[in-house]
Each structure stands twice: as structure tokens, then as C-alpha cells.
Amino acid sequence: MMAQSYLLQNAQRKHPPVETALFDLFKIGPGPSSSHTIGPMKAGADFAKCCAELPQATLSQATCVHVTLFGSLSATGSGHGTDVAVLAGLLGNTPENCPPTLLPNLKKTPSSRHKMCLGNYEIPVGLADIEFGPLQHSAPYSNTLHIALSDASGKSLFDKEYYSVGGGFLQWKGWTPPERGKPVHPYGTMRELSARLQETGLALHELILENEMAITGMGRPAIYEQLESIMDAMYDSVRRGLAASGRLPGTLGVWRKAGGLWERAKSHSLPIGKGMCLLNAYAFAVAEENAAGGVIVTAPTCGAAGVMPALLYAMRNDLNVGERALREGLLASAAVGMLAKHNAGIAGAEVGCQGEIGVASAMAAAMLAHARGYTADVVENAAEIALEHHLGLTCDPVGGYVQIPCIERNAMGAIKAGNAVLLATSEENGQHLVSLDAAIMAMGEIGREMNVKFKETSKGGLAVSMVEC
Ligand code: SF4
Numbered sequence: 001m002m003a004q005s006y007l008l009q010n011a012q013r014k015h016p017p018v019e020t021a022l023f024d025l026f027k028i029g030p031g032p033s034s035s036h037t038i039g040p041m042k043a044g045a046d047f048a049k050c051c052a053e054l055p056q057a058t059l060s061q062a063t064c065v066h067v068t069l070f071g072s073l074s075a076t077g078s079g080h081g082t083d084v085a086v087l088a089g090l091l092g093n094t095p096e097n098c099p100p101t102l103l104p105n106l107k108k109t110p111s112s113r114h115k116m117c118l119g120n121y122e123i124p125v126g127l128a129d130i131e132f133g134p135l136q137h138s139a140p141y142s143n144t145l146h147i148a149l150s151d152a153s154g155k156s157l158f159d160k161e162y163y164s165v166g167g168g169f170l171q172w173k174g175w176t177p178p179e180r181g182k183p184v185h186p187y188g189t190m191r192e193l194s195a196r197l198q199e200t201g202l203a204l205h206e207l208i209l210e211n212e213m214a215i216t217g218m219g220r221p222a223i224y225e226q227l228e229s230i231m232d233a234m235y236d237s238v239r240r241g242l243a244a245s246g247r248l249p250g251t252l253g254v255w256r257k258a259g260g261l262w263e264r265a266k267s268h269s270l271p272i273g274k275g276m277c278l279l280n281a282y283a284f285a286v287a288e289e290n291a292a293g294g295v296i297v298t299a300p301t302c303g304a305a306g307v308m309p310a311l312l313y314a315m316r317n318d319l320n321v322g323e324r325a326l327r328e329g330l331l332a333s334a335a336v337g338m339l340a341k342h343n344a345g346i347a348g349a350e351v352g353c354q355g356e357i358g359v360a361s362a363m364a365a366a367m368l369a370h371a372r373g374y375t376a377d378v379v380e381n382a383a384e385i386a387l388e389h390h391l392g393l394t395c396d397p398v399g400g401y402v403q404i405p406c407i408e409r410n411a412m413g414a415i416k417a418g419n420a421v422l423l424a425t426s427e428e429n430g431q432h433l434v435s436l437d438a439a440i441m442a443m444g445e446i447g448r449e450m451n452v453k454f455k456e457t458s459k460g461g462l463a464v465s466m467v468e469c
Helices: 002-012 034-052 071-075 082-090 102-108 190-200 204-216 220-243 258-266 271-291 307-317 323-343 357-371 376-388 406-424 436-449 462-468
Strands: 028-030 062-069 114-118 121-125 130-132 144-151 156-166 169-172 295-297
Touching: 028 034, 028 220, 034 062, 034 071, 034 082, 034 114, 034 144, 034 156, 034 169, 062 071, 062 082, 062 121, 071 144, 082 102, 082 130, 082 144, 190 204, 190 323, 190 376, 190 436, 204 220, 204 323, 220 258, 220 271, 220 295, 220 307, 220 323, 258 271, 271 295, 271 307, 271 406, 295 307, 307 323, 307 357, 307 406, 323 357, 323 376, 323 436, 357 376, 357 406, 357 436, 376 406, 376 436
Parallel strands: 062 130
Antiparallel strands: 028 295, 062 144, 114 121, 144 156, 156 169
């Protein structure tokens, strides 16, 4: 009864349609954090671009740039590489074109001065120009950064306040959503999406594809091509992580374990042990690459970047799922990520780790279930189960590094995704009582009520207890 009245309330709410594009969700870029690395790098790059368009008379007076990081960007920005990411952006790099070694190299030479290009002018810039500001502030988003271009007297010539709103999405003061097409099959909830599927008779991946074409204006071949790039980047990140060894950067001294897990998987005598060991190895491989600042795909974030590739790689290499089914599964998974972003949030700083690993696990479950040919109802149930059992998960990265608990959490998220599909595919029609909408609504409520110290500040949870015990 309780579940039914909850669903009824949910059904009666009005929901604006999801207008997130596929490649807003899946982005290739450097780790370790989409909100703390990719978003800030985009901010730096946008600021450099805006400055270059200022009048020559203004640019001729410019002598310095100053960046202030607020909220969670300040609290964990050092461990997350936010400062080097903004600097790389100011130097004209974007997440898509950033050389893999650039961020670690900038970090190695903290006192170096670099040249920021302002059209015909250049000014010096370095990590010393980036200030870690207060945790508490009055801007509308926790992950806020302010960048100012000044003259020799310190007078501001141009400034901009940016918000890194999670998953590598960037907004700024006065931001308005870009002009885009409207989805041809509008939906704001899973319930509405299910209704559109029934009305149109489309498969879930086809509906997502048709919406993507309408929103972005891209044709089917271009979308397929970009999806292939995303999948290739995911496979590459698994392979690089499996081949790497040694300790991860930072003061925690965390050892890479993916290669060892993979070796263990090869000799495991029990099929269940082998399967779990493989998923663990693949998830560790990408999460470790992410922690090292390597190139990964946000799915939906950098911190949770290991979950989806773990399943994808296992499906392709160990379960022999074909490329077409994998691509369709990836499209189906995007619906889950978009709904979570739309109705709750996907940033650790906003809703805790439930929005990162929890949503990644739900997306991976949807991908696996869809690729294996199950109905949209089963796909929804699998995603719901995976998300439900991450509700309440806090974001408490030790020392501000995306390593502990993040790397193991990716493996746990991947294993839970597999189990969620097993559970969902074992149910009879009508037996599943919790909707994906209900799980997402619960995540949003828990995220809003969650104490800020558990939202990517490293001021609570394991980030404190591990240091103190
Ligand atoms: S604890 Fe979770 S949400 Fe927080 S940084 Fe790690 S992976 Fe991201």
C-alpha cells in the first residue's frame, strides 16, 4: 500500500522533459573527478576564450589572473587536481584534447610560470595564482570558482563566476541553457519514458537515439561513430589500468591492484569467483587510471568511471556480447543516467556517492539487461535494484584523493550491477514493487538532507576516521 501511494504521488507531479544530450553525459577526459577536474578545466578554457575576445585596449592592461576555489572545490581540490585542471584550461587545454601527461607534469612543477594567451597578448600564470577559498559561500552551487583578470594595480578587468555542477557539466552566473532542439519523445520520469515506449512501440535504445538526433541535430551515423569512440576509450582505460603497476600519485601510498586481480581471475577455479574477480579487475583498472589522472569516460562521473567499463569490457570479452548489442545497451543506460541527473543529481558534492557509484551501477545494470534482450520493464527494475542498494552512500574521499574508498567502490558498484540484473531477471511480471522514479526521488531527498561534511569535503566519514584511528 505504501509503495502504491508513493507511486501515485510521483505520477501526479509535473516533470519538465529531460534534455541532456548523450555526449554531455559520456565525456572523454582526464581524471580524477568530473566536477573537480573536467568542470574546472572547462572553466579555465572558457575564461581564456572570453578574455581573448576582450577589446585590445583592455587586454593591453592585463597583467595577471587570479582564481578562487570555493566549497568542495577548495576542500578537496588539491587531492582532486582542481588547481592543475584550471591552470591547464587557462593555458588553452580542454578535457577532450588534454595530453594525458599534462596534469601530472603541471603538478610536479608547482612554482613554474606559464604563458596564458590573450589574443595578441600573453600574461604569466601558475599554480600560485590559484587560491583555495572558504568552504562556506553564498553562490548557488557548492562547486564554485571565480576567475578574474586584473591590471597591475589589482583592478579587475574581467571576471566570471563558474559552477561545476557535476559530471563535468559547467554553468556560470547568468548562464542560460544552450539553444537546442527539443526531444521528439519527451519524458521527465521513468514512468513517462515507459509511456512513450508503449505509445511508439520503439525499443528503449531507439527512443534515446531519436531524442538525441532531435536535441543535437546529429545524424545516426555521427552518433554511432561517437558512441564507438566512447566505447573505445572505455576499453583503452581498462587495458591501460590492467597493464599498470606501482603506487598511485598522492600521499596515501595506494598500490595499484588491477593487474593482480586480473592474474588471480585467470587461475580462479570457481566460475563465480572468476567472474567476480574479472569485474573487480576491470573496475579497479579504470578507477586506478582515473586516480592517476589518466583519460577515462565520465559514466556518469570520473569518480565512478570504472563501473560501466567493467561491465562493458566483461560483456564484450568474457560474455561475447556483440558490438551492436553493446551499443544499444550503452544507449539504454544513458536514459538512467539522464533521469538521475534530471531528478536528483549525479555529483558527490551535491548528493553524495549514491549519485556517482549508485547511478553508475544503475546505468551498468540497465546496459547489461538491455544488451541481453530483456524488456524495458526488466531494464528499469535492474537499474532500480542497483540504485536502491546504494541509497545513502556518502562521499568521503580520504585526503581528498579519489582513491579510498572510491576505487573499491567502483568494483562494488560493478558487482552490484551484475547482481541487480540477476535479481530483476528472476522476478515474475508485477512482482517488482519499487519504481526507478521512487529510487531516484529517494536519492534526491537523501542528498538534500545529507550533512555537507559527507558531500566531497573530506571533513567526515572515512576521510576523518581513517586518519584518526
Ligand atoms: S567517494 Fe564516491 S562520490 Fe566521492 S569522490 Fe569517491 S567515487 Fe566520487
